[in-house]
Amino acid sequence: MSVIRTRFAPSPTGYLHVGGIRTALFAWLVARQSGGQFILRIEDTDRAREVQGAEAHIIESLRALGLDYDEGPDLPGEYGPYRQTERLDTYKTWAQVLIDSGRAYADPYSAEEVQAFREQAQKNKKPFLYRNHRPENPPAWDGTTPLRFKSDPKSYEWPDAVMGDLHAGAEAIDDFILVKSDGFPTYNFAHIVDDHEMAITHVIRGQEFIASVPNYLNLYEALGFERPVLATMPHILNEQGNKKLSKRDGAKDVLDYLRDGYLVEAMINFIASLGWNDGTTQEIFSREELIQKFSLERVQKAGARFDEQRLHWMNGAWIRSLDTGDIYARSQGYWPSAADSYDEAYKLQVLALVQERMKYLAELPELTSFFFEDLPLNMELIDGNKQLKKFEHSELRSLLEQAKASLEESDFSIEDLTTRLNQLLDTTGQKPGVLFSLIRIASTQAPFSPSLADTLHVLGKERSLTRVHATIEAL
RNA sequence: GGUCCCAUCGUCUAGCGGUUAGGACACCGGGUUUUCAUCCCGGCAACAGGGGUUCGAUUCCCCUUGGGAUCACCA
Numbered sequence: 001m002s003v004i005r006t007r008f009a010p011s012p013t014g015y016l017h018v019g020g021i022r023t024a025l026f027a028w029l030v031a032r033q034s035g036g037q038f039i040l041r042i043e044d045t046d047r048a049r050e051v052q053g054a055e056a057h058i059i060e061s062l063r064a065l066g067l068d069y070d071e072g073p074d075l076p077g078e079y080g081p082y083r084q085t086e087r088l089d090t091y092k093t094w095a096q097v098l099i100d101s102g103r104a105y106a107d108p109y110s111a112e113e114v115q116a117f118r119e120q121a122q123k124n125k126k127p128f129l130y131r132n133h134r135p136e137n138p139p140a141w142d143g144t145t146p147l148r149f150k151s152d153p154k155s156y157e158w159p160d161a162v163m164g165d166l167h168a169g170a171e172a173i174d175d176f177i178l179v180k181s182d183g184f185p186t187y188n189f190a191h192i193v194d195d196h197e198m199a200i201t202h203v204i205r206g207q208e209f210i211a212s213v214p215n216y217l218n219l220y221e222a223l224g225f226e227r228p229v230l231a232t233m234p235h236i237l238n239e240q241g242n243k244k245l246s247k248r249d250g251a252k253d254v255l256d257y258l259r260d261g262y263l264v265e266a267m268i269n270f271i272a273s274l275g276w277n278d279g280t281t282q283e284i285f286s287r288e289e290l291i292q293k294f295s296l297e298r299v300q301k302a303g304a305r306f307d308e309q310r311l312h313w314m315n316g317a318w319i320r321s322l323d324t325g326d327i328y329a330r331s332q333g334y335w336p337s338a339a340d341s342y343d344e345a346y347k348l349q350v351l352a353l354v355q356e357r358m359k360y361l362a363e364l365p366e367l368t369s370f371f372f373e374d375l376p377l378n379m380e381l382i383d384g385n386k387q388l389k390k391f392e393h394s395e396l397r398s399l400l401e402q403a404k405a406s407l408e409e410s411d412f413s414i415e416d417l418t419t420r421l422n423q424l425l426d427t428t429g430q431k432p433g434v435l436f437s438l439i440r441i442a443s444t445q446a447p448f449s450p451s452l453a454d455t456l457h458v459l460g461k462e463r464s465l466t467r468v469h470a471t472i473e474a475l
Numbered sequence: 476g477g478u479c480c481c482a483u484c485g486u487c488u489a490g491c492g493g494u495u496a497g498g499a500c501a502c503c504g505g506g507u508u509u510u511c512a513u514c515c516c517g518g519c520a521a522c523a524g525g526g527g528u529u530c531g532a533u534u535c536c537c538c539u540u541g542g543g544a545u546c547a548c549c550a
Contacts, residue, residue: 046549118547127477127546146548163480180548183493187550210547211479232482235543241486245541277488279495281498300488303543310480310487310500320513357512367511387509403531425508433538436509444500448511 004036010045012054017251029202029294040072045184057083079198090363091185103222106141131175132221147179161231161296172214234303261361266315275300316359338372360452375445417453
Protein backbone atom coordinates (compact mmCIF):
# COMPACT_ATOMS: atom_id res chain seq x y z
CA MET A 1 0.00 0.00 0.00
CA SER A 2 1.38 3.33 -0.99
CA VAL A 3 1.88 6.08 1.54
CA ILE A 4 -1.15 8.24 2.28
CA ARG A 5 -0.86 11.79 1.03
CA THR A 6 -3.52 14.38 1.77
CA ARG A 7 -3.60 18.02 0.90
CA PHE A 8 -5.14 21.29 1.89
CA ALA A 9 -5.67 23.46 -1.16
CA PRO A 10 -7.06 26.90 -0.34
CA SER A 11 -7.23 29.78 -2.73
CA PRO A 12 -5.53 32.89 -1.40
CA THR A 13 -8.66 34.99 -1.29
CA GLY A 14 -8.69 35.87 2.39
CA TYR A 15 -8.24 34.50 5.86
CA LEU A 16 -9.14 31.08 7.20
CA HIS A 17 -12.25 30.60 9.30
CA VAL A 18 -13.18 27.52 11.31
CA GLY A 19 -14.80 25.89 8.29
CA GLY A 20 -11.63 26.04 6.25
CA ILE A 21 -9.52 25.02 9.18
CA ARG A 22 -11.65 21.98 9.81
CA THR A 23 -11.05 20.70 6.32
CA ALA A 24 -7.34 21.25 6.82
CA LEU A 25 -7.42 19.61 10.24
CA PHE A 26 -9.17 16.48 9.04
CA ALA A 27 -6.81 16.13 6.08
CA TRP A 28 -3.90 16.63 8.46
CA LEU A 29 -5.23 14.02 10.88
CA VAL A 30 -5.66 11.44 8.13
CA ALA A 31 -2.07 11.98 7.04
CA ARG A 32 -0.59 12.01 10.52
CA GLN A 33 -2.39 8.95 11.81
CA SER A 34 -1.00 6.85 8.99
CA GLY A 35 2.47 8.27 8.96
CA GLY A 36 1.64 9.82 5.62
CA GLN A 37 2.18 13.30 4.27
CA PHE A 38 0.16 16.47 4.37
CA ILE A 39 0.65 18.96 1.57
CA LEU A 40 -0.28 22.61 1.27
CA ARG A 41 -1.09 23.72 -2.23
CA ILE A 42 -2.11 27.26 -3.10
CA GLU A 43 -4.84 27.44 -5.72
CA ASP A 44 -4.20 30.88 -7.08
CA THR A 45 -5.49 30.62 -10.61
CA ASP A 46 -8.11 33.30 -10.15
CA ARG A 47 -6.01 36.41 -10.28
CA ALA A 48 -8.98 38.70 -9.94
CA ARG A 49 -9.98 37.39 -6.55
CA GLU A 50 -6.52 37.04 -5.16
CA VAL A 51 -5.98 38.98 -1.96
CA GLN A 52 -2.58 40.39 -1.16
CA GLY A 53 -1.03 38.66 1.82
CA ALA A 54 -3.63 35.93 1.96
CA GLU A 55 -1.15 33.15 1.35
CA ALA A 56 1.05 34.34 4.19
CA HIS A 57 -2.02 34.58 6.38
CA ILE A 58 -3.08 31.03 5.57
CA ILE A 59 0.40 29.74 6.32
CA GLU A 60 0.48 31.65 9.57
CA SER A 61 -2.85 30.18 10.59
CA LEU A 62 -1.78 26.61 9.89
CA ARG A 63 1.46 27.19 11.75
CA ALA A 64 -0.30 28.72 14.71
CA LEU A 65 -2.56 25.71 14.99
CA GLY A 66 0.28 23.27 14.63
CA LEU A 67 -1.02 21.84 11.38
CA ASP A 68 2.40 21.29 9.93
CA TYR A 69 2.72 20.32 6.30
CA ASP A 70 5.43 18.27 4.68
CA GLU A 71 5.43 20.12 1.38
CA GLY A 72 4.18 23.54 0.47
CA PRO A 73 5.01 26.80 -1.29
CA ASP A 74 7.51 27.67 1.41
CA LEU A 75 8.62 24.09 1.92
CA PRO A 76 9.71 22.62 -1.40
CA GLY A 77 9.33 18.92 -1.97
CA GLU A 78 9.73 16.57 -4.87
CA TYR A 79 6.27 17.28 -6.23
CA GLY A 80 6.57 21.04 -6.41
CA PRO A 81 6.02 23.75 -7.16
CA TYR A 82 3.03 24.15 -4.85
CA ARG A 83 1.43 27.25 -6.28
CA GLN A 84 -0.78 26.62 -9.26
CA THR A 85 0.35 29.72 -11.08
CA GLU A 86 3.83 28.19 -11.07
CA ARG A 87 2.58 24.97 -12.64
CA LEU A 88 1.17 26.32 -15.88
CA ASP A 89 3.42 24.12 -18.02
CA THR A 90 2.01 21.03 -16.38
CA TYR A 91 -1.55 22.05 -17.16
CA LYS A 92 -0.55 22.88 -20.70
CA THR A 93 0.92 19.43 -21.13
CA TRP A 94 -2.20 17.68 -19.91
CA ALA A 95 -4.45 19.99 -21.88
CA GLN A 96 -2.57 18.97 -24.97
CA VAL A 97 -3.05 15.32 -24.10
CA LEU A 98 -6.79 15.92 -24.00
CA ILE A 99 -6.75 17.86 -27.25
CA ASP A 100 -4.76 15.12 -28.94
CA SER A 101 -7.16 12.47 -27.78
CA GLY A 102 -10.12 14.50 -28.92
CA ARG A 103 -11.35 15.15 -25.37
CA ALA A 104 -10.89 18.90 -25.38
CA TYR A 105 -11.86 21.58 -27.84
CA ALA A 106 -11.82 25.32 -28.28
CA ASP A 107 -14.96 27.13 -27.23
CA PRO A 108 -16.02 29.14 -30.29
CA TYR A 109 -18.70 31.16 -28.55
CA SER A 110 -18.37 34.51 -26.87
CA ALA A 111 -19.30 34.85 -23.24
CA GLU A 112 -22.43 36.68 -24.35
CA GLU A 113 -23.47 33.86 -26.64
CA VAL A 114 -23.05 31.29 -23.91
CA GLN A 115 -25.03 33.51 -21.59
CA ALA A 116 -27.80 33.66 -24.18
CA PHE A 117 -27.90 29.86 -24.33
CA ARG A 118 -28.15 29.79 -20.60
CA GLU A 119 -31.02 32.24 -20.46
CA GLN A 120 -32.85 30.43 -23.21
CA ALA A 121 -32.62 27.21 -21.24
CA GLN A 122 -33.89 28.93 -18.13
CA LYS A 123 -36.78 30.39 -20.03
CA ASN A 124 -37.73 26.93 -21.21
CA LYS A 125 -37.30 25.66 -17.65
CA LYS A 126 -34.63 23.29 -18.86
CA PRO A 127 -31.31 22.78 -17.17
CA PHE A 128 -28.53 24.44 -19.07
CA LEU A 129 -25.95 22.13 -20.53
CA TYR A 130 -23.23 23.57 -22.65
CA ARG A 131 -22.74 20.25 -24.36
CA ASN A 132 -26.13 20.66 -26.03
CA HIS A 133 -24.46 23.43 -28.00
CA ARG A 134 -21.22 21.60 -28.57
CA PRO A 135 -19.82 22.86 -31.92
CA GLU A 136 -19.40 20.32 -34.65
CA ASN A 137 -16.20 21.64 -36.08
CA PRO A 138 -14.51 23.71 -33.41
CA PRO A 139 -11.55 25.80 -34.51
CA ALA A 140 -8.07 24.81 -33.42
CA TRP A 141 -7.38 26.10 -29.95
CA ASP A 142 -5.01 29.04 -29.98
CA GLY A 143 -5.08 29.76 -26.27
CA THR A 144 -7.12 32.95 -26.52
CA THR A 145 -10.48 31.28 -26.04
CA PRO A 146 -11.62 28.88 -23.35
CA LEU A 147 -10.67 25.26 -23.76
CA ARG A 148 -13.53 22.96 -22.92
CA PHE A 149 -13.66 19.36 -21.84
CA LYS A 150 -15.45 17.09 -24.29
CA SER A 151 -17.36 15.09 -21.75
CA ASP A 152 -18.66 11.59 -22.04
CA PRO A 153 -22.00 11.92 -20.23
CA LYS A 154 -23.06 8.91 -18.20
CA SER A 155 -24.31 8.18 -14.77
CA TYR A 156 -21.96 7.38 -11.93
CA GLU A 157 -21.97 5.70 -8.59
CA TRP A 158 -19.02 6.28 -6.38
CA PRO A 159 -17.99 5.83 -2.77
CA ASP A 160 -17.31 8.77 -0.53
CA ALA A 161 -15.40 8.14 2.66
CA VAL A 162 -17.75 10.38 4.62
CA MET A 163 -21.02 10.41 2.72
CA GLY A 164 -21.12 6.77 1.76
CA ASP A 165 -22.26 5.70 -1.69
CA LEU A 166 -23.22 8.59 -3.90
CA HIS A 167 -24.69 8.64 -7.35
CA ALA A 168 -25.63 11.09 -10.07
CA GLY A 169 -27.14 10.93 -13.53
CA ALA A 170 -25.58 11.90 -16.85
CA GLU A 171 -27.21 15.31 -16.64
CA ALA A 172 -24.67 16.21 -13.95
CA ILE A 173 -21.93 16.04 -16.55
CA ASP A 174 -21.13 18.83 -18.92
CA ASP A 175 -18.40 20.29 -21.09
CA PHE A 176 -16.85 22.48 -18.43
CA ILE A 177 -13.98 24.86 -19.04
CA LEU A 178 -10.50 23.43 -18.55
CA VAL A 179 -8.48 26.51 -19.40
CA LYS A 180 -9.80 30.04 -19.26
CA SER A 181 -9.24 32.57 -21.99
CA ASP A 182 -6.63 34.23 -19.80
CA GLY A 183 -4.54 31.09 -20.07
CA PHE A 184 -5.07 29.97 -16.48
CA PRO A 185 -6.67 26.63 -15.78
CA THR A 186 -9.90 26.40 -13.85
CA TYR A 187 -9.99 24.75 -10.46
CA ASN A 188 -11.90 21.89 -12.06
CA PHE A 189 -8.98 21.05 -14.30
CA ALA A 190 -6.00 22.15 -12.26
CA HIS A 191 -6.81 20.29 -9.08
CA ILE A 192 -7.32 17.01 -10.94
CA VAL A 193 -3.94 17.35 -12.61
CA ASP A 194 -2.24 18.47 -9.41
CA ASP A 195 -3.65 15.75 -7.23
CA HIS A 196 -2.44 13.22 -9.75
CA GLU A 197 0.98 14.77 -10.20
CA MET A 198 1.41 15.19 -6.47
CA ALA A 199 0.38 11.60 -5.78
CA ILE A 200 -2.48 12.66 -3.52
CA THR A 201 -4.32 9.59 -2.25
CA HIS A 202 -7.17 11.23 -0.33
CA VAL A 203 -9.04 14.27 -1.53
CA ILE A 204 -10.73 15.79 1.49
CA ARG A 205 -12.78 18.84 0.73
CA GLY A 206 -15.99 20.72 1.44
CA GLN A 207 -19.49 19.85 0.36
CA GLU A 208 -19.62 22.58 -2.27
CA PHE A 209 -17.75 20.30 -4.67
CA ILE A 210 -20.00 17.30 -4.44
CA ALA A 211 -22.14 18.32 -7.39
CA SER A 212 -19.05 18.55 -9.56
CA VAL A 213 -17.67 15.15 -8.71
CA PRO A 214 -19.28 13.40 -11.70
CA ASN A 215 -17.43 15.84 -13.92
CA TYR A 216 -14.21 15.03 -12.12
CA LEU A 217 -14.84 11.30 -12.45
CA ASN A 218 -15.34 11.80 -16.16
CA LEU A 219 -12.13 13.76 -16.41
CA TYR A 220 -10.13 11.17 -14.45
CA GLU A 221 -11.17 8.65 -17.05
CA ALA A 222 -10.32 10.88 -20.01
CA LEU A 223 -6.92 11.53 -18.50
CA GLY A 224 -6.37 7.93 -17.52
CA PHE A 225 -5.80 8.88 -13.89
CA GLU A 226 -6.46 6.63 -10.98
CA ARG A 227 -9.22 8.06 -8.86
CA PRO A 228 -8.16 9.03 -5.32
CA VAL A 229 -10.26 8.36 -2.24
CA LEU A 230 -12.86 11.09 -2.09
CA ALA A 231 -14.10 12.46 1.21
CA THR A 232 -16.67 15.20 1.44
CA MET A 233 -17.07 17.29 4.57
CA PRO A 234 -20.48 18.69 5.35
CA HIS A 235 -20.42 22.40 5.88
CA ILE A 236 -20.22 24.12 9.17
CA LEU A 237 -23.27 26.33 9.40
CA ASN A 238 -23.43 29.76 10.94
CA GLU A 239 -24.99 30.19 14.38
CA GLN A 240 -28.41 30.69 12.89
CA GLY A 241 -27.94 27.40 11.11
CA ASN A 242 -29.31 28.70 7.84
CA LYS A 243 -26.25 28.84 5.65
CA LYS A 244 -22.71 27.69 5.43
CA LEU A 245 -20.25 29.57 7.52
CA SER A 246 -18.64 32.23 5.40
CA LYS A 247 -16.39 35.20 5.66
CA ARG A 248 -19.09 37.35 4.16
CA ASP A 249 -21.33 36.23 6.96
CA GLY A 250 -18.95 37.46 9.59
CA ALA A 251 -17.16 34.20 10.36
CA LYS A 252 -14.14 35.02 12.45
CA ASP A 253 -10.59 34.47 11.39
CA VAL A 254 -9.11 31.65 13.49
CA LEU A 255 -6.18 33.91 14.25
CA ASP A 256 -8.63 36.27 15.94
CA TYR A 257 -9.62 33.53 18.34
CA LEU A 258 -5.99 32.81 19.04
CA ARG A 259 -5.37 36.51 19.65
CA ASP A 260 -8.23 36.60 22.13
CA GLY A 261 -6.47 33.93 24.09
CA TYR A 262 -8.24 30.83 22.93
CA LEU A 263 -5.79 27.98 23.32
CA VAL A 264 -4.60 26.05 20.31
CA GLU A 265 -5.58 22.84 22.08
CA ALA A 266 -9.12 24.10 22.55
CA MET A 267 -9.46 25.31 18.98
CA ILE A 268 -8.28 21.99 17.59
CA ASN A 269 -10.46 20.05 20.01
CA PHE A 270 -13.50 22.18 19.26
CA ILE A 271 -13.13 22.15 15.50
CA ALA A 272 -12.54 18.41 15.44
CA SER A 273 -15.64 17.73 17.49
CA LEU A 274 -17.78 19.80 15.14
CA GLY A 275 -19.07 16.90 13.15
CA TRP A 276 -16.88 14.20 14.54
CA ASN A 277 -16.82 12.11 17.71
CA ASP A 278 -15.28 8.81 18.67
CA GLY A 279 -18.53 7.16 19.69
CA THR A 280 -17.90 7.50 23.41
CA THR A 281 -18.91 10.31 25.74
CA GLN A 282 -15.44 11.81 25.72
CA GLU A 283 -15.47 15.54 24.99
CA ILE A 284 -11.92 16.63 25.56
CA PHE A 285 -9.36 15.29 23.14
CA SER A 286 -5.68 16.08 22.93
CA ARG A 287 -4.02 16.40 19.57
CA GLU A 288 -2.43 12.99 20.06
CA GLU A 289 -5.77 11.39 20.87
CA LEU A 290 -7.30 12.92 17.78
CA ILE A 291 -4.52 11.57 15.60
CA GLN A 292 -5.06 8.18 17.13
CA LYS A 293 -8.85 8.09 17.11
CA PHE A 294 -9.98 10.15 14.15
CA SER A 295 -11.66 8.42 11.25
CA LEU A 296 -13.42 9.81 8.19
CA GLU A 297 -16.10 7.14 8.57
CA ARG A 298 -17.22 8.72 11.84
CA VAL A 299 -17.54 12.21 10.43
CA GLN A 300 -21.13 13.39 10.57
CA LYS A 301 -23.00 13.60 7.28
CA ALA A 302 -25.17 16.50 8.32
CA GLY A 303 -23.82 20.00 8.65
CA ALA A 304 -23.02 21.21 12.14
CA ARG A 305 -23.80 24.58 13.54
CA PHE A 306 -20.99 26.66 14.92
CA ASP A 307 -21.70 27.12 18.63
CA GLU A 308 -19.38 29.66 20.15
CA GLN A 309 -20.63 28.93 23.67
CA ARG A 310 -19.32 25.44 23.41
CA LEU A 311 -15.96 26.73 22.28
CA HIS A 312 -16.02 29.08 25.25
CA TRP A 313 -16.63 26.24 27.66
CA MET A 314 -14.04 24.03 26.06
CA ASN A 315 -11.41 26.72 26.22
CA GLY A 316 -12.09 27.23 29.92
CA ALA A 317 -11.77 23.51 30.44
CA TRP A 318 -8.41 23.50 28.69
CA ILE A 319 -7.17 26.49 30.66
CA ARG A 320 -8.05 24.75 33.89
CA SER A 321 -6.41 21.52 32.85
CA LEU A 322 -2.98 22.93 32.05
CA ASP A 323 -0.20 23.81 34.49
CA THR A 324 -0.25 27.36 35.76
CA GLY A 325 3.29 27.71 34.46
CA ASP A 326 2.16 26.66 31.03
CA ILE A 327 -0.70 29.14 31.02
CA TYR A 328 1.68 31.79 32.32
CA ALA A 329 4.01 31.20 29.41
CA ARG A 330 1.13 31.84 27.04
CA SER A 331 -0.23 34.83 28.93
CA GLN A 332 2.38 37.35 27.83
CA GLY A 333 0.67 40.29 26.24
CA TYR A 334 -2.61 39.75 28.04
CA TRP A 335 -1.79 41.21 31.45
CA PRO A 336 -3.10 44.63 32.39
CA SER A 337 -0.48 47.30 31.83
CA ALA A 338 -0.26 47.92 35.56
CA ALA A 339 1.22 44.44 35.89
CA ASP A 340 4.35 45.46 34.01
CA SER A 341 6.17 46.49 37.15
CA TYR A 342 5.52 43.22 38.95
CA ASP A 343 7.76 40.20 38.88
CA GLU A 344 6.98 36.80 37.54
CA ALA A 345 6.55 35.20 40.97
CA TYR A 346 3.79 37.62 41.87
CA LYS A 347 2.01 37.23 38.57
CA LEU A 348 2.17 33.47 38.90
CA GLN A 349 0.45 33.75 42.29
CA VAL A 350 -2.26 35.90 40.77
CA LEU A 351 -2.66 33.59 37.82
CA ALA A 352 -3.04 30.56 40.05
CA LEU A 353 -6.01 32.28 41.69
CA VAL A 354 -7.82 33.22 38.49
CA GLN A 355 -6.94 30.26 36.32
CA GLU A 356 -10.02 28.29 37.17
CA ARG A 357 -12.40 31.10 36.34
CA MET A 358 -10.76 32.31 33.16
CA LYS A 359 -12.48 31.45 29.88
CA TYR A 360 -9.89 33.01 27.60
CA LEU A 361 -6.64 34.87 28.15
CA ALA A 362 -7.93 38.28 27.11
CA GLU A 363 -10.04 38.23 30.27
CA LEU A 364 -6.93 38.60 32.39
CA PRO A 365 -7.17 42.38 32.93
CA GLU A 366 -10.72 42.41 34.20
CA LEU A 367 -10.01 39.43 36.42
CA THR A 368 -6.78 40.68 37.94
CA SER A 369 -6.42 44.46 37.70
CA PHE A 370 -6.94 45.02 41.44
CA PHE A 371 -3.91 42.89 42.19
CA PHE A 372 -1.74 45.43 40.44
CA GLU A 373 -3.32 48.80 41.03
CA ASP A 374 -5.77 50.50 43.36
CA LEU A 375 -9.17 50.66 41.75
CA PRO A 376 -11.20 53.81 42.43
CA LEU A 377 -13.43 53.61 45.48
CA ASN A 378 -16.83 52.37 44.38
CA MET A 379 -19.40 52.64 47.17
CA GLU A 380 -22.04 51.20 44.90
CA LEU A 381 -20.43 47.79 45.42
CA ILE A 382 -21.45 48.08 49.07
CA ASP A 383 -24.67 50.01 48.74
CA GLY A 384 -25.89 47.75 45.98
CA ASN A 385 -24.86 44.50 47.66
CA LYS A 386 -27.92 42.54 48.70
CA GLN A 387 -26.38 41.51 52.02
CA LEU A 388 -24.71 44.78 52.88
CA LYS A 389 -27.34 47.29 51.90
CA LYS A 390 -29.40 46.38 54.95
CA PHE A 391 -26.73 47.88 57.18
CA GLU A 392 -26.06 51.48 58.16
CA HIS A 393 -22.70 52.79 57.04
CA SER A 394 -21.76 53.25 60.67
CA GLU A 395 -22.29 49.57 61.36
CA LEU A 396 -20.21 48.57 58.37
CA ARG A 397 -17.53 50.99 59.43
CA SER A 398 -17.40 49.41 62.82
CA LEU A 399 -17.14 45.93 61.34
CA LEU A 400 -14.32 46.98 59.06
CA GLU A 401 -12.48 48.60 61.97
CA GLN A 402 -12.64 45.40 63.92
CA ALA A 403 -11.40 43.50 60.90
CA LYS A 404 -8.61 45.96 60.34
CA ALA A 405 -7.49 45.69 63.96
CA SER A 406 -7.22 41.95 63.70
CA LEU A 407 -5.53 41.95 60.30
CA GLU A 408 -2.93 44.38 61.57
CA GLU A 409 -1.75 41.62 63.89
CA SER A 410 -1.61 39.04 61.11
CA ASP A 411 1.47 37.76 59.31
CA PHE A 412 -0.81 37.40 56.24
CA SER A 413 -0.09 33.75 55.73
CA ILE A 414 -3.11 31.93 54.41
CA GLU A 415 -3.37 29.89 57.60
CA ASP A 416 -3.30 32.90 59.87
CA LEU A 417 -5.68 34.87 57.69
CA THR A 418 -8.13 32.01 57.66
CA THR A 419 -7.96 31.68 61.43
CA ARG A 420 -8.45 35.39 61.99
CA LEU A 421 -11.29 35.64 59.52
CA ASN A 422 -13.07 32.82 61.32
CA GLN A 423 -12.45 34.44 64.67
CA LEU A 424 -13.95 37.64 63.35
CA LEU A 425 -17.13 35.80 62.45
CA ASP A 426 -17.40 34.79 66.11
CA THR A 427 -16.49 38.11 67.65
CA THR A 428 -18.72 40.17 65.39
CA GLY A 429 -21.51 37.62 65.29
CA GLN A 430 -21.90 38.23 61.56
CA LYS A 431 -22.50 35.77 58.79
CA PRO A 432 -19.74 35.20 56.22
CA GLY A 433 -22.02 36.67 53.59
CA VAL A 434 -21.86 39.97 55.36
CA LEU A 435 -18.42 40.16 56.88
CA PHE A 436 -16.47 38.54 54.10
CA SER A 437 -18.29 40.43 51.40
CA LEU A 438 -17.48 43.65 53.14
CA ILE A 439 -13.79 42.90 53.55
CA ARG A 440 -13.55 41.54 50.04
CA ILE A 441 -15.07 44.64 48.52
CA ALA A 442 -13.02 46.95 50.69
CA SER A 443 -9.76 45.26 49.78
CA THR A 444 -10.39 44.86 46.06
CA GLN A 445 -13.02 47.39 44.97
CA ALA A 446 -13.92 44.76 42.39
CA PRO A 447 -17.31 43.20 41.74
CA PHE A 448 -15.82 39.75 42.10
CA SER A 449 -12.54 38.19 43.09
CA PRO A 450 -11.02 34.92 44.25
CA SER A 451 -11.62 33.68 47.77
CA LEU A 452 -10.92 36.16 50.55
CA ALA A 453 -7.97 34.63 52.37
CA ASP A 454 -6.20 33.88 49.08
CA THR A 455 -6.82 37.36 47.79
CA LEU A 456 -5.58 39.08 50.94
CA HIS A 457 -2.53 36.83 51.04
CA VAL A 458 -1.47 37.71 47.52
CA LEU A 459 -2.33 41.38 47.94
CA GLY A 460 -0.12 41.53 51.00
CA LYS A 461 -0.54 43.21 54.32
CA GLU A 462 0.29 46.79 53.49
CA ARG A 463 -1.86 47.08 50.43
CA SER A 464 -4.79 45.24 52.01
CA LEU A 465 -4.82 47.41 55.09
CA THR A 466 -4.43 50.62 53.14
CA ARG A 467 -7.46 49.75 51.06
CA VAL A 468 -9.53 48.71 54.06
CA HIS A 469 -8.58 51.97 55.69
CA ALA A 470 -9.63 53.95 52.63
CA THR A 471 -13.03 52.31 52.68
CA ILE A 472 -13.44 53.02 56.40
CA GLU A 473 -12.73 56.68 55.70
CA ALA A 474 -15.34 56.73 52.96
CA LEU A 475 -18.09 55.16 55.03
C1' G B 476 -36.75 25.18 -10.82
C1' G B 477 -33.04 20.81 -12.18
C1' U B 478 -29.40 17.75 -9.79
C1' C B 479 -27.27 15.99 -5.28
C1' C B 480 -26.89 15.53 0.07
C1' C B 481 -28.96 15.56 4.92
C1' A B 482 -32.77 14.95 9.21
C1' U B 483 -32.34 12.32 17.58
C1' C B 484 -33.15 17.51 23.22
C1' G B 485 -32.42 25.01 21.72
C1' U B 486 -26.99 23.45 20.14
C1' C B 487 -22.96 19.43 19.37
C1' U B 488 -24.02 14.40 19.50
C1' A B 489 -24.38 8.48 21.23
C1' G B 490 -27.50 4.88 19.07
C1' C B 491 -26.08 0.81 13.70
C1' G B 492 -34.23 -3.95 15.27
C1' G B 493 -35.84 -5.02 21.52
C1' U B 494 -32.49 1.05 25.66
C1' U B 495 -36.37 4.09 31.53
C1' A B 496 -33.43 7.02 24.01
C1' G B 497 -27.22 8.12 26.92
C1' G B 498 -23.50 12.25 27.23
C1' A B 499 -21.84 17.38 26.61
C1' C B 500 -22.89 22.85 25.91
C1' A B 501 -26.64 26.32 27.22
C1' C B 502 -30.57 27.16 30.70
C1' C B 503 -33.07 26.50 35.75
C1' G B 504 -32.72 24.84 40.95
C1' G B 505 -29.63 23.19 45.31
C1' G B 506 -24.84 22.42 47.81
C1' U B 507 -19.34 23.71 48.63
C1' U B 508 -17.96 29.67 54.99
C1' U B 509 -18.83 35.96 50.88
C1' U B 510 -18.96 37.55 45.32
C1' C B 511 -17.67 35.67 40.21
C1' A B 512 -15.98 31.10 38.66
C1' U B 513 -14.71 25.99 39.62
C1' C B 514 -16.49 21.49 41.56
C1' C B 515 -20.69 18.23 43.15
C1' C B 516 -25.99 16.98 43.08
C1' G B 517 -30.69 17.58 40.72
C1' G B 518 -34.09 19.47 36.81
C1' C B 519 -35.88 20.99 31.90
C1' A B 520 -35.49 19.13 27.00
C1' A B 521 -35.41 15.11 21.21
C1' C B 522 -36.31 10.42 17.61
C1' A B 523 -40.20 16.03 11.64
C1' G B 524 -44.94 13.59 9.61
C1' G B 525 -47.26 9.44 7.03
C1' G B 526 -47.04 4.74 5.02
C1' G B 527 -44.79 0.03 4.72
C1' U B 528 -41.18 -4.48 6.23
C1' U B 529 -41.06 -7.03 11.00
C1' C B 530 -43.34 -10.51 16.64
C1' G B 531 -41.06 -5.64 17.46
C1' A B 532 -38.95 0.22 14.69
C1' U B 533 -35.18 6.07 16.53
C1' U B 534 -32.69 2.21 13.78
C1' C B 535 -34.41 -0.92 7.24
C1' C B 536 -37.53 0.81 2.61
C1' C B 537 -40.91 4.48 0.24
C1' C B 538 -43.50 9.16 0.19
C1' U B 539 -44.25 14.00 2.24
C1' U B 540 -42.24 18.02 4.82
C1' G B 541 -38.09 20.70 6.28
C1' G B 542 -32.90 22.13 5.81
C1' G B 543 -28.36 22.48 3.01
C1' A B 544 -25.12 22.34 -1.40
C1' U B 545 -24.71 23.24 -6.47
C1' C B 546 -26.15 24.76 -11.33
C1' A B 547 -19.46 30.75 -13.30
C1' C B 548 -13.97 31.94 -18.09
C1' C B 549 -14.79 31.31 -8.40
C1' A B 550 -12.64 27.98 -5.96
